[in-house]
Amino acid sequence: MTATLPPGTRTGGPRGWPLLGNLPAFARDPLAFFESLRDDYGDWVPWSLGPRRGILLSRPEHTGELLGAVESTFKPMELGWALHQLLGNGVVVSTGDDWRRKRALVQPAVRPRQVASYAATMVECADALAGSWREGARIDVHQEMARLTQRIAVRTLFGSDAAGREAPISAAMATAQRELGAEFRGLTLFLPSWVRTPGRRRMREAVAVLDEEIEYVIREHEAASSAGAERDDLLGRLLAARDEHGGPLSRKEVRDESITLYIGGHETTSTTLTWAWQLLSGAPEARARLTQELDRVLGGRLPTHEDYARLPWTRQVVKEALRIYPPVWLISAVAAQGASIGGRAVPAGTAVWTSPWSMHRDERWFPDPEAFRPERWDADAPRRAPDHAWFPFGGGPRACLGARFALVEAVLVLAVLGQRFHLDSGTERAGVFPGLTLQPRTPVPATLVAA
Numbered sequence: 535m536t537a538t539l540p541p542g543t544r545t546g547g548p549r550g551w552p553l554l555g556n557l558p559a560f561a562r563d564p565l566a567f568f569e570s571l572r573d574d575y576g577d578w579v580p581w582s583l584g585p586r587r588g589i590l591l592s593r594p595e596h597t598g599e600l601l602g603a604v605e606s607t608f609k610p611m612e613l614g615w616a617l618h619q620l621l622g623n624g625v626v627v628s629t630g631d632d633w634r635r636k637r638a639l640v641q642p643a644v645r646p647r648q649v650a651s652y653a654a655t656m657v658e659c660a661d662a663l664a665g666s667w668r669e670g671a672r673i674d675v676h677q678e679m680a681r682l683t684q685r686i687a688v689r690t691l692f693g694s695d696a697a698g699r700e701a702p703i704s705a706a707m708a709t710a711q712r713e714l715g716a717e718f719r720g721l722t723l724f725l726p727s728w729v730r731t732p733g734r735r736r737m738r739e740a741v742a743v744l745d746e747e748i749e750y751v752i753r754e755h756e757a758a759s760s761a762g763a764e765r766d767d768l769l770g771r772l773l774a775a776r777d778e779h780g781g782p783l784s785r786k787e788v789r790d791e792s793i794t795l796y797i798g799g800h801e802t803t804s805t806t807l808t809w810a811w812q813l814l815s816g817a818p819e820a821r822a823r824l825t826q827e828l829d830r831v832l833g834g835r836l837p838t839h840e841d842y843a844r845l846p847w848t849r850q851v852v853k854e855a856l857r858i859y860p861p862v863w864l865i866s867a868v869a870a871q872g873a874s875i876g877g878r879a880v881p882a883g884t885a886v887w888t889s890p891w892s893m894h895r896d897e898r899w900f901p902d903p904e905a906f907r908p909e910r911w912d913a914d915a916p917r918r919a920p921d922h923a924w925f926p927f928g929g930g931p932r933a934c935l936g937a938r939f940a941l942v943e944a945v946l947v948l949a950v951l952g953q954r955f956h957l958d959s960g961t962e963r964a965g966v967f968p969g970l971t972l973q974p975r976t977p978v979p980a981t982l983v984a985a
């Protein structure tokens with residue numbers, strides 16, 4: 535697992551196929567591929583994804599340089615047809631002045647003060663879920679967490695309620711995840727946009743369901759504001775926003791930002807919570823500390839936003855789950871003219887990749903990396919990982935806008951549900967599927983046991 539090159543290790547990068555480069559190995563298992571590049575070739579490895587030549591970085595300081603330079607000497611990478619279908623030209627996929635304008639538009643809805651105002655809704659939704667659970671029942675953890683975080687995202691960001699509509703939305707999200715994963719790992723990434731494939735048809739159908747949901751909440755919002763009930767949520771801000779000529783955003787722009795935040799706002803948090811429960815299920819000591827902390831700090835009452843700061847162990851559980859299973863498992867950028875990293879030139883047009891998955895599982899920064907140990911993050915822990923060794927939210931100018939939202943939500947949901955239930959999914963961890971986010975490959979069945 536170490537990346538210190540032993541004598542005789544091959545240097546440079548892996549040999550690739552004509553045209554395909556290293557695509558077959560990447561497509562087979564991208565997560566293992568990145569770990570093997572690091573272990574076999576070191577911290578700076580040239581490789582190619584089809585015709586695209588690139589470098590994998592595995593040193594935290596290089597990752598820090600890359601993230602800091604995106605939007606100056608690097609630009610985000612074009613990520614293919616399927617992601618564009620889903621996110622349109624939203625903030626995640628736009629660049630330059632267009633990106634700056636969109637980021638400024640979205641940011642106020644996820645500022646710490648605004649997130650504090652969402653906490654009560656997060657707790658209320660989690661409490662309603664706990665109220666519907668019965669001791670001894672079997673649940674699918676991933677499905678329950680997806681529905682919960684969906685409901686929270688729709689209520690906090692759009693002032694609406696997805697009640698009754700969660701099932702088709704979850705099914706559409708699952709299809710989109712599969713198709714995005716398949717495109718990213720196959721040659722279809724390089725197919726022109728006019729080519730039709732069965733996968734693209736499935737993706738179009740899934741996006742249509744999500745579009746319908748967004749259209750529904752936009753219409754609900756418009757009806758509320760024409761009745762004089764302006765809402766101070768993300769959608770309200772997008773609808774009220776004016777461009778430099780004083781005009782409103784187009785319907786398409788509102789749709790693109792809404793869906794970006796909707797997906798960013800629930801998909802990542804639902805997988806974080808699923809993995810956290812699964813890790814806790816296999817770690818009785820960590821679980822006991824969680825129960826003790828919740829008893830001591832909350833004593834049976836529901837948490838508030840202020841309790842986020844009072845629950846250090848719960849926060850460490852989330853941080854450690856994000857380390858072992860970072861929902862965004864790959865970050866990439868393309869060098870513009872004159873780029874360099876670690877003092878080495880990166881030719882214009884080169885793709886540069888860095889992977890939270892392989893960095894978080896590098897024993898140089900995290901000894902015994904597969905082990906779930908929230909105590910790694912104790913304030914007085916003997917060894918601290920270097921900056922950028924843990925980067926589930928990216929970093930630099932394009933760092934995740936919703937990090938605070940996600941952390942507060944994950945901690946409050948664990949606190950509400952963890953006070954009442956232990957989600958017993960056994961000790962064996964589910965396999966992983968690297969789609970748009972890092973998903974469990976199979977359902978995660980669990981028995982509800984009183985905490």
Ligand code: HEM
Nearest residue numbers: 626798799802803861862926927928932934935936939940
């Ligand atoms: C555990 C949960 C989350 C994780 C792990 C996560 C991770 C990330 C990462 C790694 C990036 C940067 C991607 C890159 O540089 O290529 C990002 C960007 C972004 N995230 Fe998150 N995210 C999470 C939750 C959220 C939430 C809850 C929201 C919104 C409410 C959100 C909104 C965004 C947006 C808008 C961007 C684009 C920022 C930009 O390009 O300027 N994320 N996220």
